[in-house]
Amino acid sequence: MQSHNDDKDLIRAALAGKSASWQKLVRRHERRVYNHCLRLTGSDADALDLMQEVFLGVYRSLHTFRGDSKFSTWLFRIVHNKSVDAIRRRRSYRFLENSPDDESASEIDQFPDEEAVEPYAALSLTQTNARVLRHLDRLSYEQRLIVEMKVYQGMTFEEIGQVVRVSENTAKTRYYSALKKLKNLLEASNDMS
Amino acid sequence: MTCPKTDSFLFQYFTGDSATRAKLLKEPHLLTCSDCSEKLSELLANESYLSSWEDVSVPSWNSKKIFDNGNSGVPNFWFQWIPTAACLVMLCVFAFNLQITDYGTGLNISFGKKNLEMESFIRDVRRVQELQLVEFNAALAEVELIQTQNNARLLQTVLEQTQLYSAQNFDRVVRLFDAQRIQDLEDMRQEYQQLVDSDYKTLRSLQQLASFVSVSNGIIQ
Numbered sequence A: 001m002q003s004h005n006d007d008k009d010l011i012r013a014a015l016a017g018k019s020a021s022w023q024k025l026v027r028r029h030e031r032r033v034y035n036h037c038l039r040l041t042g043s044d045a046d047a048l049d050l051m052q053e054v055f056l057g058v059y060r061s062l063h064t065f066r067g068d069s070k071f072s073t074w075l076f077r078i079v080h081n082k083s084v085d086a087i088r089r090r091r092s093y094r095f096l097e098n099s100p101d102d103e104s105a106s107e108i109d110q111f112p113d114e115e116a117v118e119p120y121a122a123l124s125l126t127q128t129n130a131r132v133l134r135h136l137d138r139l140s141y142e143q144r145l146i147v148e149m150k151v152y153q154g155m156t157f158e159e160i161g162q163v164v165r166v167s168e169n170t171a172k173t174r175y176y177s178a179l180k181k182l183k184n185l186l187e188a189s190n191d192m193s
Numbered sequence B: 001m002t003c004p005k006t007d008s009f010l011f012q013y014f015t016g017d018s019a020t021r022a023k024l025l026k027e028p029h030l031l032t033c034s035d036c037s038e039k040l041s042e043l044l045a046n047e048s049y050l051s052s053w054e055d056v057s058v059p060s061w062n063s064k065k066i067f068d069n070g071n072s073g074v075p076n077f078w079f080q081w082i083p084t085a086a087c088l089v090m091l092c093v094f095a096f097n098l099q100i101t102d103y104g105t106g107l108n109i110s111f112g113k114k115n116l117e118m119e120s121f122i123r124d125v126r127r128v129q130e131l132q133l134v135e136f137n138a139a140l141a142e143v144e145l146i147q148t149q150n151n152a153r154l155l156q157t158v159l160e161q162t163q164l165y166s167a168q169n170f171d172r173v174v175r176l177f178d179a180q181r182i183q184d185l186e187d188m189r190q191e192y193q194q195l196v197d198s199d200y201k202t203l204r205s206l207q208q209l210a211s212f213v214s215v216s217n218g219i220i221q
């Protein structure tokens, strides 16, 4: 709650023209945004580009933040929109090679799987992170988005519903089915190794 | 044999908050059902596997640049309206014959009629022209006098040379000279009036131009 209020103060000061407050606000959230972008793109450079695009979007619409929800929830809505835009623009993000098995068609599932799979070993990721990414890549974008918000952003299902604009129950169902799918994937990869 | 409660139990557990999770772990059924406890540990392992992601530090980047660019790039609300306002003022100037004059102490705005200063300027020009006309007439009278004297002298010479002494001839010659003199003076007067009229037109258009320029300057400032 304290940090929620701190965010509001920083936003107010940034809107009043205080550069230092804006920088403090960015510093507070950039790590979570950057790691999200890294999980999404799998590349340092692409993640940095996407993160900068996100914060540019945040800056431009900062005056529209009403403070009804937490800033982190509001921020993730921009992250989500920018991610979808980026994926639409550049189809090279690896998870597009998945065949979605989710109950409803995702807003980007409609894109064909044209790009070749880039092995994570070629990227500057730790072994653990590369392994996690390989499994995340096998989820549909909708399942992956829910996992991202629940596991990595620590959001509640109510907040997730606000971002994705679905009911709390739909968000819960998607998360549970994502976990079950991951279990099968992990079992399969364990069998192979 | 699979437990019929497993799926709903796991759904409740993984979609519940921390308090719900803690409560479900104490469920007597979980302690006795190996199916449910086994599946629970598998999915818990999945969650912790996902959480094993090692957070990466953000490479250095300049967030201040967004702020600086944003502040210089987004034009101020009022500045955006300057071109529209300028167009509106120009429209008023042309459509309603609006005139704005700076008297030094303040601006005078008038619609559809001549500016007061303009009228007084025209009156001044007319006064100067009348004054010039009086001077011209005086000069003309002098020229007339000189011309008359010259004519008399010329007439004297002509008479002496031709030796015309008859009164009839003398009268005819004097009338001829006089008619010629009046014609010359009339021509001079007409030429002067044309000159004055053209000067007046030039002055008037110059004043209109100056007035327009001062209005435009007022808008720009």
Ligand SMILES: [Zn+2]
Pocket (backbone or CB within 6 Å): B003, B004, B005, B006, B029, B033, B034, B035, B036, B037
């Ligand atoms: Zn059971």
